[in-house]
Amino acid sequence: MLKPEFRVRRLGQRYACEEVDALVARILATAERRSVGPDVTVDEIRGAAFRTPLLGPGYSVEEVDNFLAEAERWLPGRPAAESAGRATPVPGERPAPQFATVRLREGYAVDEVDDFVERVMATVNGGPVSRPVTVRDVRNAQFSPTRLSEGYDIVEVDAFLDTAEEWLS
Template identity: 75%
Template sequence: MLKPAFSVRRLGQRYDRGEVDALVDRIIATAEHRSVGPDVTVDDLRNAAFGTPLLGAGYPTEEVDKFLADAERWLPGGPVAQDSGAAGTTVPGGRPAPQFSTVRLREGYATAEVDEFVERVLATVNGLPVSRPVTAAEIRRVQFSSVRLTEGYDIEDVDVFLDTAEAWLS
């Protein structure tokens, strides 16, 4: 496995390069089954926190967050598919469950709220029984709680799915 080549920025949201590099080295060692200390777990990735350089360069937060989300699949015990309550809501020939990117240290949507709503959307469009079918108008009005410093779904990914789902129901 190759070490990621994060870009470097001097301004904006960025993480300390030394702290990120240390965790990345441990992730790669764990994925390759090389012992260089304690193995990294999925929980370690989800709870990772890095300092922000006061002055000087750092790695862009969005690049590091995306790498950490992808790295969950490489670790023992990592998810095989996106961990979503809506994952089993497809039927043969039906609309598939979306795969949302997760974010940790920037604003995202609360995963439980999104999962519940997506499950209702997929049940509605796939013709499955649902206690409250979703309408296009409800999709336009839906608002999810924002989260920071805890895992949430990438806002843009969810909004793109909602636009697509609204088109399905229009």
């Protein structure tokens, strides 16, 4: 496994290089089982937040975010269907979506989207859910906007809602 090469940008959306490098080094050490400190967890990767340099270089946000999404699969001992709480995926089950995160443009509140998507996936996959989701719930779904903190890409979430509406119809 090789260390990723991220493009360095001086303008636009970018992350502080030294913070990204530190997390990437820990991810690679964990994936290669040569870690001397605590292993990186999936939750830690998902919750990673990096400074955005006001001036100066930084790594491409898109490239770093794509690497982090891919890195989740490398971690040793990670269950195959972690989000569903099962060790093995069920044939024919629809997988939960993964959305890109945005930081400097408007997005949807991560916790609100995650809670709703969890209910949708439990409903369409026949899992246990306290309140099954209806087509009407999907059509009326609204999430709080985020602007300066991390949020999910609006276009991707809206596209998922369209798909979920089809599943439930």
